[in-house]
Amino acid sequence: MNPSRPPLVAGNWKMHPASVELAVSLAVNVRDAVAGLAARSVVCPPTIWLSTVAAAIGGGSTEPGRLAIGAQTVHAEEAGPYTGETSPLMVAEVAQYVILGHSERRQNDNETDAAVATKVASAVVHRLVPIAAIGERADERRAGLTATVIERQLRAAISRLPRIAGSGLVVAYEPVWAIGTGDAASGEDAQAAAAQIRSILAESDPGGAAEVAILYGGSCTPDNAAEFFAEPDVDGALVGGASLDAASFAQIVQLAVEARG
Ligand code: PEP
Numbered sequence: 001m002n003p004s005r006p007p008l009v010a011g012n013w014k015m016h017p018a019s020v021e022l023a024v025s026l027a028v029n030v031r032d033a034v035a036g037l038a039a040r041s042v043v044c045p046p047t048i049w050l051s052t053v054a055a056a057i058g059g060g061s062t063e064p065g066r067l068a069i070g071a072q073t074v075h076a077e078e079a080g081p082y083t084g085e086t087s088p089l090m091v092a093e094v095a096q097y098v099i100l101g102h103s104e105r106r107q108n109d110n111e112t113d114a115a116v117a118t119k120v121a122s123a124v125v126h127r128l129v130p131i132a133a134i135g136e137r138a139d140e141r142r143a144g145l146t147a148t149v150i151e152r153q154l155r156a157a158i159s160r161l162p163r164i165a166g167s168g169l170v171v172a173y174e175p176v177w178a179i180g181t182g183d184a185a186s187g188e189d190a191q192a193a194a195a196q197i198r199s200i201l202a203e204s205d206p207g208g209a210a211e212v213a214i215l216y217g218g219s220c221t222p223d224n225a226a227e228f229f230a231e232p233d234v235d236g237a238l239v240g241g242a243s244l245d246a247a248s249f250a251q252i253v254q255l256a257v258e259a260r261g
Pocket of ligand 1: 174178179180181182217218219220238239240241242
């Protein structure tokens with residue numbers, strides 16, 4: 001972890017927990033557990049609970065030591081005939097971050113590289129910090145295509161951003177084979193991907209590339225997080241399963257703070 005970039009740990013709750021009461025209590029417990037820790041912490045509840053959870057924690061904040069709210073996706077357009085979708089204007093009223101291009105949306109909802117590009121640009125316009133998720137599938141890894149996939153998805157994700165500097169862009173490297181499997185990547189793999197990501201970003205904007213938080217995601221837990229955070233280009237984590245337990249999530253945030261030194 002590079003001391004010049006504040007750590008960032010984001011929890012992707014996916015379609016959990018089972019009720020709004022549980023969501024509120026999880027968020028309040030996370031808020032209290034991360035209070036004052038010198039890291040940016042974010043929880044990303046299901047869309048339907050964004051407002052309730054934001055209100056319960058007293059409104060999200062991007063300040064280190066406070067808890068921010070993120071959405072798990074958003075539509076690119078502000079309004080229109082898009083049944084079931086949520087506009088970035090609506091999300092920006094209650095959230096500060098948005099995960100875009102998560103592999104589950106790429107796989108289950110046919111979210112393409114082009115769609116991710118449009119959404120990333122739209123998020124920035126609407127003052128939402130985009131957490132652009134990229135990463136290779138197991139078959140792509142076996143075929144030796146990890147770097148190729150990372151490059152393709154990253155170049156697409158930033159293709160509609162006028163500039164990296166000041167955009168707030170966050171990139172999450174999430175190898176698909178590591179998500180929800182308990183089979184996390186190694187620190188070395190995460191660093192190789194993060195260094196590749198930063199060097200692609202630096203081609204067009206070296207200053208901007210140095211600002212971007214690059215996260216590792218995929219079965220990250222309190223037991224393995226320190227291995228990722230020890231790497232110079234890994235600035236935090238995107239956490240699924242372990243983010244549903246306030247103590248585990250806060251422990252990961254604490255490890256990120258300690259790694260920054
Ligand atoms: C995720 O879905 O973004 C994720 C990293 O999940 P998990 O931590 O459960 O692997």
